[in-house]
Amino acid sequence: MRLFILFWLLGSLSALFGVETAPTLDSKYHDSSKCKACHGHIVKPWSHSYHARSHYKKDEYFRKTIDYVAKKTFQPVNAIKVYCAACHNPRISVTSTDMSYEIKVLMGEDKNSAVNKAVNDSAISEGINCLVCHNINKIKEHLPPSKRGVHRIRWNPVGTMSGPFKDADSPYHKTQYREFFDTNSKQLCFVCHANERSIYNVEFTNTQKEYVKTDKQCIECHMGPKKEGFASSLPIDHGKPRKRMVREHSFMGGHFKQLWKGALGLKAKREGKDLSVTILNPNPHNIPTGFGARELIVEVTYRDASQKVLATKSVSITPHYRDRDGKATLPHLATKIIDNPSIPAQGEKTLTFPLVKGSKQITIEIYYRLVNDEVRGLLHLKEAQWSEKKFVNRTTLEL
Numbered sequence: 001m002r003l004f005i006l007f008w009l010l011g012s013l014s015a016l017f018g019v020e021t022a023p024t025l026d027s028k029y030h031d032s033s034k035c036k037a038c039h040g041h042i043v044k045p046w047s048h049s050y051h052a053r054s055h056y057k058k059d060e061y062f063r064k065t066i067d068y069v070a071k072k073t074f075q076p077v078n079a080i081k082v083y084c085a086a087c088h089n090p091r092i093s094v095t096s097t098d099m100s101y102e103i104k105v106l107m108g109e110d111k112n113s114a115v116n117k118a119v120n121d122s123a124i125s126e127g128i129n130c131l132v133c134h135n136i137n138k139i140k141e142h143l144p145p146s147k148r149g150v151h152r153i154r155w156n157p158v159g160t161m162s163g164p165f166k167d168a169d170s171p172y173h174k175t176q177y178r179e180f181f182d183t184n185s186k187q188l189c190f191v192c193h194a195n196e197r198s199i200y201n202v203e204f205t206n207t208q209k210e211y212v213k214t215d216k217q218c219i220e221c222h223m224g225p226k227k228e229g230f231a232s233s234l235p236i237d238h239g240k241p242r243k244r245m246v247r248e249h250s251f252m253g254g255h256f257k258q259l260w261k262g263a264l265g266l267k268a269k270r271e272g273k274d275l276s277v278t279i280l281n282p283n284p285h286n287i288p289t290g291f292g293a294r295e296l297i298v299e300v301t302y303r304d305a306s307q308k309v310l311a312t313k314s315v316s317i318t319p320h321y322r323d324r325d326g327k328a329t330l331p332h333l334a335t336k337i338i339d340n341p342s343i344p345a346q347g348e349k350t351l352t353f354p355l356v357k358g359s360k361q362i363t364i365e366i367y368y369r370l371v372n373d374e375v376r377g378l379l380h381l382k383e384a385q386w387s388e389k390k391f392v393n394r395t396t397l398e399l
């Protein structure tokens with residue numbers, strides 16, 4: 001608790017020395033509905049992505065984590081919302097809170113505060129929307145790695161859209177070419193997909209640190225290959241939309257079955273009295289790479305010559321988070337992580353199982369789950385998706 005207050009105070013001090021506030025979005029560029037008329041084919045896939053769900057009201061896991069962190073640290077829920085908004089809702093107009101805000105809340109004077117208005121503003125209700133990525137003017141790479149999300153960027157004036165084209169020209173908004181949509185787009189992803197830490201400064205995810213063996217851009221997999229299409233459906237090229245090479249704004253990740261199938265390789269062999277199972281990760285980041293409590297499950301089924309199941313075994317590969325008293329907690333409140341067992345980027349991990357007497361055929365299956373039992377239990381998550389097992393791969397060994 002004391003450490004937490006110190007952490008908070010340090011944050012507040014930096015606020016005194018000037019935290020940038022975002023330019024307020026006006027009605028012309030308020031949210032994705034303002035882009036639909038000419039970029040409807042982009043708004044649609046984006047709206048199915050988890051970038052579009054990154055708001056307190058739209059993601060059960062995010063909401064319950066915020067409530068839990070607030071309860072355990074005796075902080076106002078709004079203060080935690082502002083803290084998390086740095087990456088989850090970067091268009092928020094207040095970027096840090098201080099002690100004077102906490103006092104206001106205690107005195108029951110929060111209702112009309114700038115903080116309360118900021119967290120309830122409809123401009124942030126779409127999470128990471130068009131006006132987050134495409135309104136970034138500059139990524140401040142000179143800042144220390146701990147500065148992320150809104151603290152790492154400089155916004156454009158409200159009506160200027162940054163993008164991948166040097167020759168774009170729109171009647172609705174100004175355009176501006178930026179390398180971080182083109183040759184170096186992973187820099188844009190690392191504004192947020194890096195250095196996720198607990199409030200006690202324990203790092204639980206850092207996709208940027210894992211991502212060392214390749215020059216591949218994240219979007220090659222998470223937005224798919226470049227295809228011929230158009231950027232805007234407005235007929236600006238002799239009465240037709242201008243042809244462009246584009247990608248799909250799908251940002252599919254852990255929540256989608258499609259990408260999981262075959263995402264990891266699986267090899268099995270007999271080694272003396274044991275069964276050796278190797279999980280291979282051809283991807284350029286660890287799997288899981290994402291948010292703290294993701295889980296891989298390896299299931300082994302032993303059958304005899306007549307296909308009768310003799311035994312099954314299941315192993316969970318997932319980190320566990322502990323508070324100062326050694327009790328189970330969430331990633332954001334961890335003082336310690338008990339093994340962080342992801343499969344390393346472009347690497348592998350081998351598990352050993354005993355052979356069961358009489359088995360002639362062994363099937364090994366691997367599944368992925370968004371939230372492990374421990375964290376799901378702490379938060380009482382209700383939606384089926386958090387416990388659903390997504391199929392990744394299967395192999396069979398005949399003995």
Ligand code: HEC
Nearest residue numbers: 032035039042043046128129130133164181185231246247
């Ligand atoms: C997480 C960041 C992010 C968000 C959110 C986002 N974009 Fe993009 N956008 C990109 C990237 C990266 C590219 C470059 C893709 C490529 O290589 O073609 C891009 C490209 C574009 C282009 C150029 C044409 C194309 O498809 O390549 C347009 C237009 C565009 N985005 C509009 C939008 C609109 C409208 C929204 C909101 C529905 C949106 N974007 C949301 C990152 C984002």
Ligand code: HEC
Nearest residue numbers: 034035038130161163164165168169170172175176231232
């Ligand atoms: C009235 C139509 C219209 C509306 C509304 C509109 N745009 Fe555009 N936009 C265009 C046109 C036209 C282009 C240029 C397309 C081209 O050159 O291929 C463009 C280009 C872009 C680009 C690419 C810029 C570059 O330099 O690469 C982005 C990003 C973009 N728009 C984002 C948005 C966002 C975000 C919104 C909503 C706030 C929006 N647009 C609303 C017509 C529109």
Ligand code: HEC
Nearest residue numbers: 050053054059087088188189192218222251252253254255
């Ligand atoms: C402004 C911060 C920010 C930026 C920039 C950003 N992301 Fe994200 N991204 C997030 C957050 C926050 C989530 C989690 C949202 C949730 O689940 O509620 C997320 C989720 C994801 C997911 C997981 C989706 C799923 O289904 O589980 C993928 C994949 C992803 N982002 C890819 C990208 C790529 C690729 C880029 C760069 C083009 C990018 N992101 C840029 C913040 C960001």
Ligand code: HEC
Nearest residue numbers: 189193216217218221253254259260263283288289290294
């Ligand atoms: C070679 C393809 C590839 C590239 C390049 C790639 N990823 Fe992934 N990523 C995957 C696969 C496969 C998965 C696992 C299936 C899934 O979650 O959709 C994944 C999962 C994720 C997830 C969800 C992870 C989880 O554990 O829930 C995030 C977030 C993510 N990637 C972000 C990124 C970012 C950021 C980059 C760039 C630094 C990137 N990816 C580059 C293939 C790729």
Ligand code: HEC
Nearest residue numbers: 059061062065066084086087148192193195196290291332
């Ligand atoms: C440094 C940027 C950053 C900050 C600050 C941050 N997050 Fe995240 N968060 C992310 C990214 C990136 C992802 C997506 C990774 C993935 O999907 O696996 C994510 C994913 C999540 C998820 C998983 C959502 C899902 O649908 O599976 C939860 C829950 C979450 N964050 C909670 C929080 C809370 C609560 C806070 C504040 C205490 C917070 N985050 C602060 C970057 C951040």
